[in-house]
Amino acid sequence: MTLAGKRVLLIVAGGIAAYKALALIRLLRGAGCGVTCVLTRAGAQFVTPLSLQALSESKVYTDIFSLTDESEMGHIQLSRAADLLVVVPATADLLAKMAAGLADDLASTVLLATDKKVLVAPAMNVRMWQHPATAANMATLAARGVAVVGPDEGAMACNEFGPGRLAEPPAILAAIARLLAPAPQPLAGRHALVTSGPTHEPIDPVRYLANRSSGKQGHAIAAALAALGARVTLVSGPVAIADPPGVRVVRVETAAAMLAACQAALPADVAVCAAAVADWRMANPAAGKIKKIPGAAPPVLALVPNPDILATLCAPGPARPRLVIGFAAETAELRANAEAKRARKGCDWIVANDVSPETGIMGGDDNAVHLITAEGTEDWPRLPKSEVATRLAARIAAALA
Numbered sequence: 001m002t003l004a005g006k007r008v009l010l011i012v013a014g015g016i017a018a019y020k021a022l023a024l025i026r027l028l029r030g031a032g033c034g035v036t037c038v039l040t041r042a043g044a045q046f047v048t049p050l051s052l053q054a055l056s057e058s059k060v061y062t063d064i065f066s067l068t069d070e071s072e073m074g075h076i077q078l079s080r081a082a083d084l085l086v087v088v089p090a091t092a093d094l095l096a097k098m099a100a101g102l103a104d105d106l107a108s109t110v111l112l113a114t115d116k117k118v119l120v121a122p123a124m125n126v127r128m129w130q131h132p133a134t135a136a137n138m139a140t141l142a143a144r145g146v147a148v149v150g151p152d153e154g155a156m157a158c159n160e161f162g163p164g165r166l167a168e169p170p171a172i173l174a175a176i177a178r179l180l181a182p183a184p185q186p187l188a189g190r191h192a193l194v195t196s197g198p199t200h201e202p203i204d205p206v207r208y209l210a211n212r213s214s215g216k217q218g219h220a221i222a223a224a225l226a227a228l229g230a231r232v233t234l235v236s237g238p239v240a241i242a243d244p245p246g247v248r249v250v251r252v253e254t255a256a257a258m259l260a261a262c263q264a265a266l267p268a269d270v271a272v273c274a275a276a277v278a279d280w281r282m283a284n285p286a287a288g289k290i291k292k293i294p295g296a297a298p299p300v301l302a303l304v305p306n307p308d309i310l311a312t313l314c315a316p317g318p319a320r321p322r323l324v325i326g327f328a329a330e331t332a333e334l335r336a337n338a339e340a341k342r343a344r345k346g347c348d349w350i351v352a353n354d355v356s357p358e359t360g361i362m363g364g365d366d367n368a369v370h371l372i373t374a375e376g377t378e379d380w381p382r383l384p385k386s387e388v389a390t391r392l393a394a395r396i397a398a399a400l401a
């Protein structure tokens, strides 16, 4: 049973269906799953902390400002200790708070602070459920990867009929089991090399040349490959985002250092070059800060080309990864340029994206890409960068299978 030994943080919000949370706790405990409850102030109008505590056999948390609770088990720790957060019932109010990122009580604060998967089981009056505000909130949450179970259709406590009834506890249990089932690991035993972020090429000790790159897409790809079981080496230029979990990160500054780190990481089954490598570096970086002398002409920067990491990794030989994937960030003639780039660099696939400023892709959370392979070009819809990464990782797993 996938639930044995797992731990769910169950957030009980204020709706008439809150009583069904009690039945869910019994099912979870019966399956060997640990349950810790957070009860909202409105939830406590429908079920008592005592019943939640008795059934979960764990302390129930209600107050963000409780000194004892915060010292024993702070709100961050509540999320850390859980494998999954489950909201039963998810009221219109709490869903709106989640969508807006509000954090004005313990439940909403934990939901904002968590990096764990979240499952919501909505329950509310049919008109509240069908209101465009709730629909928009649900769409926002779905786009952020929040999982949903229900609501069911049927007779409701408010004497109306329609969608809005809380899913039955066995259905919520099944959704929890699906989310906690061990993910398939098709890339187990494979080594993936990923480059990400910009490179910084020093002009002098305080100035550098660089491309714009947040590293979001490359880091997401590293995380997605690790999630499929790959051993991942992420060679990253200077970025302001967190290391992806379960990935070995090698931090570099320059293109030369990035190439050396990539070569040191070989052999690899797949290499994904998502870094925005500076094309040139200073022929002779100044040892001291170049002085700004009033009236003097600005310095002329003599540049030399950087090594092409992607092309180097693609060079035929025993060390060439079986699958090498490059990126093409273009602002015009996207497909033609990307197809030409695939041939020129000798890589197997190119992920092409339009980075014209009006797309908002550069530094943003979404990406609209085209996957160019020997078989042709696929146009993917605009997706969160994490979803682009998940899809690409699945394609890589299929190609290496």
Ligand code: C5P
Pocket: 195, 255, 273, 274, 275, 276, 277, 278, 279, 306, 307, 308, 309, 310, 311, 325, 326, 327, 328, 329, 341
């Ligand atoms: O030629 P262009 O820089 O547009 O190619 C982009 C692709 O090549 C990306 O995959 C990028 O990571 C890779 N690249 C590289 N080393 C360079 C320049 C680009 O690996 N010096």
